Amino acid sequence: MGPDGPVGRLPAAQAGNGDRGMRAGLSLTWKIALLAILTLVMLTVVLLIFAGVQFRISPENFIVAPTLNRVLSVSGELAQDLGETPVESRAELLEQLSKQYDVDFYLVDGNGNSLTRTPAALPKEIVDEIGQRFRNGGPRPAPRRAIFRATTGSPTRYWVSVPIRWRTADTSGLTSGYLVVMSDSFIGNQFFFDPKPWLALTLALTIVFVGVWLPLIRSLTGAITEMTHATSRIAEGQFDTRLEIRRGDEVGQLASSINRMTTTLAGFVKGQKRFLADIAHELCAPIARMQMALGILEQRADDKSIEYVADVKDDVQHMSELIDELLSFSKAGMQIAETDIVRVEVADIVQRVLERESPPGAQIQASVMKGIAVLANPDYLFRAISNLVRNAIRYAGSAGPISVSAHSEGQETVITVADSGPGLPENSLEEVFAPFFRLEPSRGRDTGGAGLGLAIVKACVEACKGSVRAHNRQPSGLEVEIRLRTA
Structure with a gap:
């Protein structure tokens, strides 16, 4: 399966590099608690020294x-x-x-x-x-x-x-x-x-410490934890995330800044997708006219020019396919908020995909039981599975059979498309869902499409409130899993 997420989003592998580079340390709760204990100890030492100097009282x-x-x-x-x-x-x-x-x-x-x-x-x-x-x-x-x-x-x-x-x-x-x-x-x-007075003193100090510091610690760490979860969702492209933190201190100001940043990012991404969609739409008519003109020219060309006309016709066809993918990608990304989620029979969708995406000679094995249903948009689910099957045929169709299966895991249903091809490098398994991602920097026409196939899959699956991931099979092959809520 070939190396084809939404525009404006970091690939997950890149986004996670910072997290992996950070060393695990003490949590903020422990740091504040240790600082408070250290302050108490230092205050006790200072008081003992003062008592010894001022009142000649030995510790x-x-x-x-x-x-x-x-x-x-x-x-x-x-x-x-x-x-x-x-x-x-x-x-x-x-x-x-x-x-x-x-x-x-x-x-x-x-x-x-x-x-x-x-x-x-x-x-x-x-x-x-x-x-x-x-x-x-x-x-x-x-x-x-x-x-x-x-x-x-x-x-x-x-x-x-x-x-x-x-x-x-x-x-x-x-x-x-x-x-x-x-x-x-x-x-x-x-x-x-007699340890009793000292135990009583320790207990009293502990109660005072917990009563004074615990609310502050929980207030800070709770807000920071909420912001951490929110920024993780934002990094995954969920720009509708908002923080409901109402504070008048610096933490509240940070939460407000995150909300403003999310709104700005959402506007940038939406504008970028709309820009792509507008460009693709505007190019449809010129491309169609070029194809019509090339068809006429092909009929009138002599034997010497027919080969050049065919090359130009292939280039125009490639441009047309790229524009179609851009339109599909932009449409999926822009309509996530207005997607209708209904009960969908997985077997029916897979059957439609096989009828459309099975070229002569392709070995596609479907293993989906009747009755398995998910909550999704039927058009988006059809498009996602179609892209996966099409990619598998393009990049691994000659290596062995392609399998499409579905099974339930708790409250989720897993739809799997697997091939027997060479797979992908491990460091590309996350990046492969990024738009325009290609393994070959040259981006040659003979080595793949525009790099939008799997990006469209990810956008469609996320529009259905699901998730998608890829991993290599043993001894060879690539497997892509779509996880959706069971209906």
Whole structure:
């Protein structure tokens, strides 16, 4: 089948080159979301730096301060319980606290010795720290200044110590000591690090982020997606496409510009087709007169001139065929909006095509069941199938049989015209439907027509709200598929 879409339209292969050249990247939604998150992180860092410089607040305090508050709270409650608990029961009291908070509690004096019946095996650096603070004056009334934190390793242990005083029933004075808390994990328990406030803060920030940014993101991406789909339809020649985006910002201005561009393009294409149609129509009468004159001249020419007259007659006939194709192409393209779509029996159309387009010696096999019907314009469908069969006969008629078939696929019906010829180069399978496309740049008369045959097919099929595509067969041949809505 030979290499014969509408004027003013890029071939699909060329139109798609830009898309294939673009590298896939992050979507605009993700870019805006990541930018918002990055802004939030940077704002947090700036606030922490400002708090550290202006108020001498270390970022560490946001994590450590709750831990120290919990230690002080527990030490206050423990001081009351120790006043009512005998020495032999202190170990049980600390054990209950350990189970409750999932950490280890120790009660020691200034030398690191246990104040319970259970020995306290504290690391040397912890004992030394307690001893140093005790020698500096022991536990003081302001407990925060006496709190210390430490980390020992292998394995890593986390320690917090706070001075504690309690009054016992058998003494009139105060008993002093240190409450030491140890954990083998800083985040593995709720005593050293309680994740609930941070999770609540994260959830709150997420809700605020989604509530503030999501409407903006969806508004932008929704409008851009709509414009992308619209411009794709415009690139396919659907110049009646309009964007219904009513916005007062730059996105709305872009949508308005696209609508104006579409209107302008539609005018250009329509004017171009009308110009071609007018030229072809005006040439019909002169061509007819030339043919009549050549017929008369042929009768009067002598044997020496008859050959030259025949050559001129062939040229005029070729011009007449080209003008007929131009008229057919222009008519199909200009009347798309006013095409009547009705139920059409595919078998009847194919039968008419075979009766008209089957020259002597052509092998054409039709396989179309009765009852298969599509929604189309019968004249346009007839013209499309006729052009496909005619092209197949012209370019591949001697290579083997030509088949015409139809079958249903869901809500569509596929009409196929296939041959056994050499096929087409893969990079020409899309361009072949462009008007005036020829594989041979020389555009010689012996290698094909005007390059409008398949362009007319595409215009007729699109006028019927369908689509057409071509692909090579294996091991050889070309197959063209027309897809129309099933009736």
